[in-house]
Amino acid sequence: MKIHKLISDSATLAELVERLAAAPFVAVDTEFMRENTYWPELCLIQIASSEEAAAIDPMAEGIDLKPLLDLLVDNDDVLKVFHAGGQDLEIIYNLTGKTPAPLFDTQIAAMALGFGEQVGYSSLVESMLGHALDKGARFTDWSRRPLDKRQIDYAIADVTHLSTIFPRMVDKLRKNGRGDWLDDEMERLADPSSFAFAPEDAWKRLKLPGRNPQLLGRLKALAAWREREARSKNLPRGRIIKDDTLGELASHPPKTQDDLGRVRGLSQGWRSNDIGGRLMEALEGAEPLSADDLPERGPKRPGLTKDAVLVSDLLKLLLKIRSRETGVASKLIARSDDLEALAAGVRDGLPILRGWRFEQFGRDALDLVEGRLAFATEDGRLKMTRTAI
Numbered sequence: 001m002k003i004h005k006l007i008s009d010s011a012t013l014a015e016l017v018e019r020l021a022a023a024p025f026v027a028v029d030t031e032f033m034r035e036n037t038y039w040p041e042l043c044l045i046q047i048a049s050s051e052e053a054a055a056i057d058p059m060a061e062g063i064d065l066k067p068l069l070d071l072l073v074d075n076d077d078v079l080k081v082f083h084a085g086g087q088d089l090e091i092i093y094n095l096t097g098k099t100p101a102p103l104f105d106t107q108i109a110a111m112a113l114g115f116g117e118q119v120g121y122s123s124l125v126e127s128m129l130g131h132a133l134d135k136g137a138r139f140t141d142w143s144r145r146p147l148d149k150r151q152i153d154y155a156i157a158d159v160t161h162l163s164t165i166f167p168r169m170v171d172k173l174r175k176n177g178r179g180d181w182l183d184d185e186m187e188r189l190a191d192p193s194s195f196a197f198a199p200e201d202a203w204k205r206l207k208l209p210g211r212n213p214q215l216l217g218r219l220k221a222l223a224a225w226r227e228r229e230a231r232s233k234n235l236p237r238g239r240i241i242k243d244d245t246l247g248e249l250a251s252h253p254p255k256t257q258d259d260l261g262r263v264r265g266l267s268q269g270w271r272s273n274d275i276g277g278r279l280m281e282a283l284e285g286a287e288p289l290s291a292d293d294l295p296e297r298g299p300k301r302p303g304l305t306k307d308a309v310l311v312s313d314l315l316k317l318l319l320k321i322r323s324r325e326t327g328v329a330s331k332l333i334a335r336s337d338d339l340e341a342l343a344a345g346v347r348d349g350l351p352i353l354r355g356w357r358f359e360q361f362g363r364d365a366l367d368l369v370e371g372r373l374a375f376a377t378e379d380g381r382l383k384m385t386r387t388a389i
Contacts (some may be wrong), residue, residue, distance in 0.1 A: 001160060004054035007267040008154050010064040016047075016054055016106035017067040023049035025079040026161035028072065030088045031142040031155055038230045038237070040091050043142035046157035050167070055156050059145065065095075068112055083107050083121045083158075083336045085189070086378040105183075106162065109169050112178045114327030125161050128168060132368045133157065153254070178328075181356045185332070208295055209247055213288035219250035225282035229275065240275075241265070253283050293348065304344050312343040314375070315365055322361045323381070333361050 031044035038248035047058040084107040092231040110119045173179040202223035260270035270276035323330035334352045352362040368374035376385045
C-alpha cells in the first residue's frame with residue numbers, strides 16, 4: 001500500500017480524492033479535540049483505500065476540503081468504512097449538514113461476528129490481524145503543529161488496518177449469511193436526524209425534577225439559552241453553567257438579576273454582566289409546558305405486572321442463550337425495552353418480531369411468552385423444550 005503521509009495543500013488533496021473516487025470503499029477516521037470547545041475541533045482526517053492511504057491536515061492554511069467532503073457525503077458509489085464512527089459522523093455532519101453514505105461500521109459488524117458488544121478497535125485489530133497497535137500517541141494534542149512522524153504514522157495506521165479488516169469482515173458475513181442483518185443498524189447510524197440537535201430539545205437530556213409544568217417550562221427555556229450561549233462562544237455547556245445549577249434556577253427562579261449572586265455555582269459577576277441579563281430574559285420568557293410535552297410517567301410502553309416481570313427475566317435468559325449459541329452480541333439481537341414490551345403483551349412494531357431477529361430469536365421468544373416453549377435441565381445443563389398446549 002502506498003502511504004502519502006500528511007497532505008496539507010488543496011492540489012494534492014484533489015488528486016488523491018480523484019483516485020479514491022474510483023475505489024469500491026474507503027476507510028475513514030478523524031482526530032479531533034473538544035475538551036475546551038462546544039464544537040469538536042477537527043485536527044486530522046485519515047483515509048485509505050486498499051491501495052493507498054493518507055493523512056490530511058484540515059488545519060493547513062488555505063486547504064480546500066470540499067472535494068474530500070463531497071466524496072464522503074455525495075458519492076454513493078464509494079462505501080465509507082468507520083469503526084465506532086459516531087463522533088466522526090458528527091464532525092462530518094457539522095461541516096456539511098449530511099452524513100456519509102453508504103456506510104459500514106466495523107464495530108457494529110463485529111457484534112454479528114462474535115466479538116461481543118462495542119469491541120474496541122485495538123482488540124479487533126489484534127483478533128483479526130494478530131498484532132497489537134502502538135498506543136503511544138493516543139493522548140496526543142492533535143491541534144498542535146507540527147505533527148511528528150510518529151504521530152502521523154500512528155494516525156494513518158488506523159485506516160490502513162481498517163482497510164485490511166473490512167474485506168475480511170465482509171467475507172465472514174457473507175459466509176455465515178449475516179450481511180443483511182446489519183442494514184437497519186447502518187441506516188440508523190447514518191440518520192442525519194441523530195446529529196441535528198435543536199436547542200429547544202436540550203432540556204430532554206437533563207435529569208428532570210418532576211413533572212411540574214411551570215418548573216419544566218423554566219428548565220426548557222434555561223437549557224435552550226445555555227445551548228445557544230455554548231454554541232456562540234464555542235465552549236462546553238458546563239463552562240457556561242453546570243447542570244445542577246440549571247436545575248436549581250428552574251426550581252427556585254431568582255426574582256431579579258441581583259439575586260443571581262446568591263445562587264450556588266454562579267459568581268458575583270452574574271449580578272450585573274450581560275450573560276446574567278440574558279439568563280434572566282430566558283427565565284422571564286419561559287412558558288409552562290403543555291400537557292402534550294410533559295414527560296411520560298414511567299416507561300412509555302405498558303407497565304409490567306409481577307408475572308410479566310418474571311416473563312421478562314425469562315426472555316432475557318433466552319436472549320443470553322441465543323447470543324451464546326449464535327455468537328451474535330445480545331445487544332444486536334434485542335434490547336431490554338423490547339423484551340419488556342413483549343412480556344407486557346405488545347406485538348406490533350417490535351423489531352424482534354420481524355426479519356432476521358424473528359428467525360434467530362423472536363419466534364422462540366414469542367413461543368416462550370405464549371407457553372409453547374419452556375426451560376428445563378438435563379444432566380445439569382439448561383435446555384429449551386417444546387410444550388404441548
